[in-house]
């Protein structure tokens with residue numbers, strides 16, 4: 239997918255008659271729809287169509303998500319043309335090997351669903367009042383940050399726990415999973431396990447629960463993720479991987495330290511009686527920093543309770559301690575955002591969520607500020623003009639278009655603290671409020687008043 243700056247252009251290659259003479263044959267007619275550049279930010283006012291009926295290797299929700307990024311000219315065209323356009327983009331970005339894998343998995347799922355007879359049909363459609371405890375239902379119905387905060391605990395930054403499932407729902411689901419596993423053993427169906435780290439457990443989506451879980455994500459998890467995890471795609475979740483994992487002496491015993499293949503993970507304990515099995519969390523990390531040291535404030539050990547949910551970023555490093563007795567069974571919903579994944583490819587700095595990027599950024603700011611102060615104190619910067627050049631800031635080059643990355647120069651002579659504040663506001667007007675902050679610091683040194691301005695990572699100073 240190309241974003242602002244890289245243009246998607248699909249033009250038929252001109253075909254001649256072979257001898258260079260004669261008329262150049264026009265390529266087969268193909269509608270053109272003007273500028274085909276995708277939008278960097280989704281058009282949140284546009285209500286995308288549903289694509290559930292579209293037969294393709296892509297999840298229909300991805301079409302709906304992508305539609306918000308279409309250029310205005312494409313929003314007006316017939317639905318079929320939109321589908322065609324989006325398929326072309328997606329196909330180019332999904333390698334053939336991956337497409338074949340998706341196709342094989344589709345066939346596997348189809349075979350499984352045709353053969354397996356569900357035990358509790360009522361689980362396969364979402365019935366909110368039968369599934370969820372009233373406090374959770376109310377919070378989601380109210381759908382405000384305050385209503386969510388009323389039911390959530392945050393034992394460590396970015397890890398939210400809350401009561402979610404009715405005991406009767408947990409029992410039914412456990413029963414269904416047991417029934418499914420008995421059937422699998424009886425007919426010797428070789429099932430795929432939820433991921434490479436589990437030898438036990440089952441993918442709920444594979445035997446008919448996909449629609450129910452998708453609704454769970456869209457209507458009950460997305461509203462919370464939108465508020466608490468916007469910086470990792472919490473407001474654009476569009477696909478999921480739903481499964482149960484099982485631990486005990488005769489099953490998987492523990493789960494090693496890992497990050498999930500998700501933007502946001504919901505982990506709900508279904509039961510049963512068990513001891514041990516605590517979850518341990520050790521800070522959020524991007525790919526580059528996934529193996530860096532844990533800071534003391536990032537350590538959390540958490541004991542799960544049936545019916546209780548834990549919601550965290552997929553990149554929050556975690557694992558599960560050995561279950562020492564009984565059986566522990568959890569339902570996991572790995573929620574993903576195709577838009578976030580696409581955007582991530584164009585970014586280098588993840589300090590809005592990676593603990594280590596944040597620490598590195600703070601350190602850069604500290605060093606930069608110290609260097610600027612030092613330069614002033616040495617009297618090497620006597621200009622009354624303040625200059626800062628955002629075009630040199632690597633933090634901005636990936637995310638800000640050229641017109642915003644300009645050089646700003648201000649005359650600070652006779653400035654006061656108030657006039658500096660006003661100037662900074664004026665010069666930052668072109669940014670969205672809250673996007674980039676300016677902090678400044680005035681201090682006296684001998685006869686001179688020094689001004690240090692800190693624009694996120696850039697520090698510049700002027701003397702007047």
Ligand SMILES: O=C(O)CCC(=O)C(=O)O
Nearest residue numbers: 483493498505558568570
């Ligand atoms: O055992 C648990 O509760 C954790 C499971 C988990 O982290 C996972 O499956 O990704």
Ligand SMILES: [Fe+2]
Nearest residue numbers: 496497498556
């Ligand atoms: Fe996990």
